[in-house]
Every structure is written in C-alpha cells, then in structure tokens.
Amino acid sequence: MTFKIITDSTADLSKEFIEANNITVLGMTITVGEAVYQTIGDQAITNDTLLSEMNKGQKATTSQINSGQFQEAFQSLITDDSELVYLGFSSGLSGTLQSAIIARDMILEENANAKIYLVDTLAAASGEGLLVEEAVKYSQSGKSAKETTEYIETLSKKLNSLFMVDDLNHLAKGGRIPKAVAVVGTMANIKPLMDVDTEGKLRSNAKVRGSKKALKALMDRTLEERDSNYSRIILSYSGSDQTVNEVKKELLDKESNLDISIRPLSPTIVSHTGSGTFAIFSIAKGNRK
Numbered sequence: 001m002t003f004k005i006i007t008d009s010t011a012d013l014s015k016e017f018i019e020a021n022n023i024t025v026l027g028m029t030i031t032v033g034e035a036v037y038q039t040i041g042d043q044a045i046t047n048d049t050l051l052s053e054m055n056k057g058q059k060a061t062t063s064q065i066n067s068g069q070f071q072e073a074f075q076s077l078i079t080d081d082s083e084l085v086y087l088g089f090s091s092g093l094s095g096t097l098q099s100a101i102i103a104r105d106m107i108l109e110e111n112a113n114a115k116i117y118l119v120d121t122l123a124a125a126s127g128e129g130l131l132v133e134e135a136v137k138y139s140q141s142g143k144s145a146k147e148t149t150e151y152i153e154t155l156s157k158k159l160n161s162l163f164m165v166d167d168l169n170h171l172a173k174g175g176r177i178p179k180a181v182a183v184v185g186t187m188a189n190i191k192p193l194m195d196v197d198t199e200g201k202l203r204s205n206a207k208v209r210g211s212k213k214a215l216k217a218l219m220d221r222t223l224e225e226r227d228s229n230y231s232r233i234i235l236s237y238s239g240s241d242q243t244v245n246e247v248k249k250e251l252l253d254k255e256s257n258l259d260i261s262i263r264p265l266s267p268t269i270v271s272h273t274g275s276g277t278f279a280i281f282s283i284a285k286g287n288r289k
Helices: 015-020 047-055 067-077 096-110 125-140 145-156 168-173 179-187 211-225 242-254 267-273
Strands: 002-008 024-026 029-032 035-038 060-063 082-088 116-120 159-164 190-196 202-209 232-237 259-264 278-283
Touching (some): 002 067, 024 067, 029 047, 029 267, 047 267, 067 096, 082 125, 082 145, 116 145, 125 145, 125 159, 125 232, 125 259, 202 211, 211 242, 232 242, 242 259
Parallel strands (some): 002 082, 082 116
Antiparallel strands (some): 029 035, 029 060, 159 190, 232 278
C-alpha cells in the first residue's frame, strides 16, 4: 500500500526536493498592504519583494490554510488503495492544523475507510522541513503511513529549533512576543535566544547582548544537545547569507562530520520575523522541555 506525504509552505522545502519526492504542498497567503500574495507556485512572493515592502513600512500578515483547501486536497489524493500523511505547521503558532482536522473529519463522515493521518510537527520553517525529509526517508525504507506517523511524532519531540531575530518589533507586531520585550531588547541591543517549546510555541529562554555572542550561544547549545546519531543540521536565515555561511564554516571546524544545509526562510516566516533572522535546526539527544 502506498501513501502520499502532504505539508505546507512553511516547511521551507526546495522545489527540487518537493518534485523529486512527489510531495503535495499547500500554501498560506500573505497580505502586504492591500495586496494578497501566494506562497507556492510560479507567482509566489519572494523574500526580496516582501522585505522591500516591509522596509517601506508595509505591514505583512499571513492567512492560514482553510478547511476547504484541505478538503479539496485530501479528496483529490485519496483513493481506495492509498493513504495520506499530512505533516503540519505547529498548532502552537497557527490554526492550520485545526483546519486539516476539520477537513479530515468531514471526509470521514462520507468515507469511513479513508486513511488520513495528521501530524502536528510542533515545528516551523526548516524544523518542519527536516521532519518531512525524515518522513520521506522512513517511507522509502518500506514503512507504512501509520508507522511513519508514529515515528515522526516521536522524533518531533527531539527537534531542536533555536533562533534569534535582529528586529524584535516584527515578532511583537504579530503577537509572538510582548511589546515590552521588543522595546527593551531593541534599546539595549539584547538578542533573546528563542526556541520552540513542548506545545510548539515560541519561547525566549536566554538573553545575550550583541549578535556575535548570540550566534555563539546558539551554536554551542546545538552541538552540546545534538544526538550524535543524527548528523543533519539545517541553518536558515533571512536577508544576507554572509552570517549563515560563516556559522556553517565554524560548525564544520568543530565537527567535520556534520551534514549541514543552508536554506532561506520562507516568506511566510519572514513576514513575522523580518530581515536578519538566523535559526539552527537539529535533532537533540532528549525530548524538548
């Protein structure tokens, strides 16, 4: 029995990977000023366009994938001999997963035999993407949809998502952090080191003065906590790629066996963080706390 993997545009997967592994990607939309942009397809908004508009003072907001979109996608893919596995954006950051649940339940009312598995990755950006990659590998080893779902649900608890942002005001505007934290942090050049907690929500767990010290702290924590059985690390960024390339070199100088990829953050994520965001995603030895 075969199964289809579905995810959304927040996973930051490359077009090449998506096409090579026949993954279905559903896209959120981004509203910038009065204009509405797609995040998938040939007409998808680029980071350059988005950041240019944000730098002009335009407010960017995102809209979650609705239940109608999920229902249409699920119905187009489900057949008598196929199963679906959807790996979704963290429920702690978006209502998208709830839309998927509603769509699945509506389909099950008409077709009780439909096999649609939903995974709350409790992750965002390339952390979500890393889990999609692992799901692809697991499925290619002959595992079933149910086995793959259970594996990713277990692995997601060990996903380490660490990041810093250059301008805290973007997170404050989106309600991701308190406005007072953004004001104080900006004035004092404080860089909160953030991660994603057990509920898939953003959490500030340390404060460091200056970008260089913040980057070092992120690298040190990643190397200290990573599971040696997983050499995979993904570095993500918005804006200039100079810093992320320097971080990759420094990590490889410390541990040459690491498998490190560099990816730009998707416009969906950048609309909430702005330019100068840096993130490291890896699999840790223990579960999130």
